[in-house]
Structures are given as structure tokens and as C-alpha cells.
Amino acid sequence: MLLNDPYSVLGVSASASDDEIRDAYRALVKKYHPDRYAGSPMEAQAQEKLKEINAAYDQVQRIRSGEAPDPRYGGGSSSGGGYGSPFSGAWWGAAQGAHTDHTQYTAGGASNDARFNDIREMITRGLIAQAEAALERMTERPAEWYFLRGIVHNRRGQAFNAQQCFQQAYNMEPDNVEYRNAAQRMEQAYAQRTSGGGTANPLNCGSRISGPACQLMTCCFLSNMCRCFTC
Amino acid sequence: MGLFGYVRPAMESLLVREARAYRAFYCGICRQLGKQCGPFCRLFLQYDFALLAILMDGLMEPSSALDESRCAVNPLNKLTAASGPAVEYAADAHGILLLGKAMDDRADGQFQARLYTPPLRRMTRKAQGRQPALAEAMHRMLKRQREAERQGADLDDASQPFAEFMREMFAPMPAASAHAEPLRWMGEHLGRWIYIADALDDYDQDAKKQGYNPLHAFGSRDAAAKAALPLLNHYAEQALMALDVLPEFQYTAIAHNILESGLFQTAEAIAAGEFSSKKRQEQY
Numbered sequence: 258m259l260l261n262d263p264y265s266v267l268g269v270s271a272s273a274s275d276d277e278i279r280d281a282y283r284a285l286v287k288k289y290h291p292d293r294y295a296g297s298p299m300e301a302q303a304q305e306k307l308k309e310i311n312a313a314y315d316q317v318q319r320i321r322s323g324e325a326p327d328p329r330y331g332g333g334s335s336s337g338g339g340y341g342s343p344f345s346g347a348w349w350g351a352a353q354g355a356h357t358d359h360t361q362y363t364a365g366g367a368s369n370d371a372r373f374n375d376i377r378e379m380i381t382r383g384l385i386a387q388a389e390a391a392l393e394r395m396t397e398r399p400a401e402w403y404f405l406r407g408i409v410h411n412r413r414g415q416a417f418n419a420q421q422c423f424q425q426a427y428n429m430e431p432d433n434v435e436y437r438n439a440a441q442r443m444e445q446a447y448a449q450r451t452s453g454g455g456t457a458n459p460l461n462c463g464s465r466i467s468g469p470a471c472q473l474m475t476c477c478f479l480s481n482m483c484r485c486f487t488c
Numbered sequence: 489m490g491l492f493g494y495v496r497p498a499m500e501s502l503l504v505r506e507a508r509a510y511r512a513f514y515c516g517i518c519r520q521l522g523k524q525c526g527p528f529c530r531l532f533l534q535y536d537f538a539l540l541a542i543l544m545d546g547l548m549e550p551s552s553a554l555d556e557s558r559c560a561v562n563p564l565n566k567l568t569a570a571s572g573p574a575v576e577y578a579a580d581a582h583g584i585l586l587l588g589k590a591m592d593d594r595a596d597g598q599f600q601a602r603l604y605t606p607p608l609r610r611m612t613r614k615a616q617g618r619q620p621a622l623a624e625a626m627h628r629m630l631k632r633q634r635e636a637e638r639q640g641a642d643l644d645d646a647s648q649p650f651a652e653f654m655r656e657m658f659a660p661m662p663a664a665s666a667h668a669e670p671l672r673w674m675g676e677h678l679g680r681w682i683y684i685a686d687a688l689d690d691y692d693q694d695a696k697k698q699g700y701n702p703l704h705a706f707g708s709r710d711a712a713a714k715a716a717l718p719l720l721n722h723y724a725e726q727a728l729m730a731l732d733v734l735p736e737f738q739y740t741a742i743a744h745n746i747l748e749s750g751l752f753q754t755a756e757a758i759a760a761g762e763f764s765s766k767k768r769q770e771q772y
Binding site for chain 1 (some may be wrong): 642643644648651666669670673676677679680717718719721722723725726729730732733752756
């Protein structure tokens, strides 16, 4: 995929320094990070944006190293196929495994209970009404039920009830990291906003995980795949 | 005025040309409202619809034109006003919601509302005719919201009808359009934000006149604020995420400022009790 103007995709001028370009790229990746959009109806669009951003960054690097023609000078388009950005694949792997700060809470994990797996599948496919009905039909309500009920509430914009469900799931299984993060996310996101750095990510690694929730070794462990630039 | 006046930019963070453009949309809606609905409607002009016009400008053809004009209220003031389908749509939506507010006030027993509802209905007839789905959504919203409040609904159930209305208002394009889903998400979450911000702002007022307010369940204004602020932040975040996946358009930066900075500023001010209605009418 050769872009007409990779610089404008990154929001920088063609004469920007390498540092400026790198910073712009990092900011954009953070903005369209899969964790931020996972589980939301805008997930696919965010993925598309991220692909475009990765392609643009890749292309700029190749232009500057002389491997690719500079579109400013009408360099004939080389075969555009298979740009194979080294970044896009890596991010996905790192993101889904490591980051626990799920803005949208993917229902991506697996469960021991087949009914919950079915419900997770429905949520992932955007069949929210179905997932909701299936949950409401269940009489047994373990922690996982509350967690999934919370995800469905969030998809319906019912953040107040979502919070209560996540809190209940966490109360029932305090050792479950997924439930704890879900229960604490909203407060932490707000605290981060107001403190403007007090609870900032200790590694400044571009992840949205705040200080208290930073799993440290969890995402850094995968840092050989994670292109987060500082860790 | 009820649910509006809270969605506005953080003016100090806008570039000069962005601030000018914002004012142009605001003045454009005022002018359009006056033209289509009568000068009476202009008295109730709210900032919030400028955001709607700005968003629609990115998605409707042709883009809004900016032209020199004079303020109808203060003819000595020259200004720039926007015009075009985006401004027309925002003005129609504004008119429909003004009618909704009047009907709601009247049902609440507000005496003066009985006087201005019929003329408003007449004046917004054309707007309703141009936007029948939106007008219908407004009536549906009124009915459901009254019902929810009558039943003492919680925050989510109480804000639901308005959120559903906002989903419609923000996505007037065909449902299959690529932009419809993010815009609906934005509308939904902005609607939730507005409802809860308004509930917090009205906490004391409602307590005094013993009106229903879903935040009263928290026991005190401080407790309500403490619970509401992270919720408000969450809703604002979601609205911003939707903006981020839409294609970049001419005034994206203004919309971004409103959703990222404006909402936060307003929420903090309301929580601190510093958001007065005088501030709501502040002239930009």
C-alpha cells in the first residue's frame, strides 16, 4: 500500500525531523490503540486507521532511507503490494495478550463454562441484544456473569450499571485481575485526568495503564514484540 | 435551560481562526433559527448545536459558506456567519428541542410554558416537517423520560431516553453509511454526559422543589459529584473515541476541543458549583 502522502497521514510536514515524525507516530498509535477500541462498535474502523498509520510511518522511513520514492517528486509508484510493516502485527500480538487496561473490555478471554463462551462470542460479534437476553435468562450468577453483564451494559451506554456489575464481579473474585481492572478503570481514568501525571504510567511507555494498574512485567515481558519505544 | 448550555469549547485552547469558525457556526444557527422559526426562538439559543453543525459540515455537501453579516440582536456588531445544509440541520434540531423543552415545562406545571408552547409549536412546524424522524424521536423521548423519572429510575434508565434521542440526532444519514455507527455512539454517550451533568447541576434546585433527580440517591451533592465525575469522564472519552475514527474534516480540531477539553472543564465547574447560568449565557 503506497500512500499518496504518508506525511499528511501522520499529520507532519515533509520537512519534519525524524524525532517529530516518531513522536507523531507514537501519539497516533496511542490514539488508535486496539486496547482503546477493543469491543466497541468502532473497533474495525480504528484498526483501519492504525493500518494506515503504520503504513505511513513505514513508508516515510523507507523514503528517508532511499528505499522508496518520495511522492513529492512524482517518483513512479513501485509495486505497492505487501508493504509488511514490521509494526502492525507486533502491536496486535502484544496488545491482546498483555494490556489489561481495556477501555471497552474485550470479551475475548475463554471461560470454563460453555454458556459464557457463547455469550463472549456474541459480544465479540456485536450481537449485544442476544448476549443481554442470554445473560438475563441465566439463573446462576457467578462472578463471570457479572463481568459479562457489565460489558453488555457498557455497550448500551449504561456505565453506571456496568460499574456496579464490575464491582460485584471483583467482590466475588478479588484475585481476578480482569475483574479488578474493570472495576477500577473508570476511577483510575478519571484520576489520571485530574492529577495530570501523578498516577501516570511509570514507564511512560505509551500504554494507557495508569500507575496503580501497571502490570510492569506483564506488558514489558512481551516488550520484544511491543514496539512501545522506551521499554 | 434544562439539558443544554453545557457542551461548549475550551475557548482559551482554540486557535484564533478556530474560535472565529466556531462563532460563525453559532451565529449561523442563530440567523437560521430566526429565519425559519422566528426571532422569538433566538432568545433561547444554545451553544451545543454549534457542535452538531460542525460535525455535519464535515459530512454534508456542500460545505458551509462563511459570509459577513450583522447581528440581529446587536446590529452594530459585524460578524461572520455560516450557512448551508449543516447549519440548517442544526437549526432544525435546535427548534425541535426547544419545542420539546417547552412541552416538558408545561407538563411540569410551569405556568408560563402554557403561553409559549403553542406559538413555538407553530414556529417549529416547518422544522418538524423537514425532520419528521427527529420530531417523532423527540416526542418519544419526552414520554419515556417522564415515565422513567416518575418511576424513580436510576442514572442509566433515566438518561436512556435522551441518549436514544441523541443517537438519532447525531446520525441523520442512512444507517448503512460508514459514519452512522460512530456518530450514533457519539450521540449516545454525549447524551448520557449531558443528562448526568445537568442532573448534577440541578441537584440542589431539584432537592429544594422536591423534584426527581437520580443523583439524590447518593445522599449528598458531594457524594453525587464524586460518583458522577468518573462517569462523565467515561462518557466524554467514548464520544471522543467516536470522533477519532471519523475522517478528518475541516473543523475536526474544534470538535476535538469541545469533546476533550470543553466537556472536562464544564464537568469540573459544575462539580465545584461554579457553573452558573450566567456563565451559560456568556458571549463568545
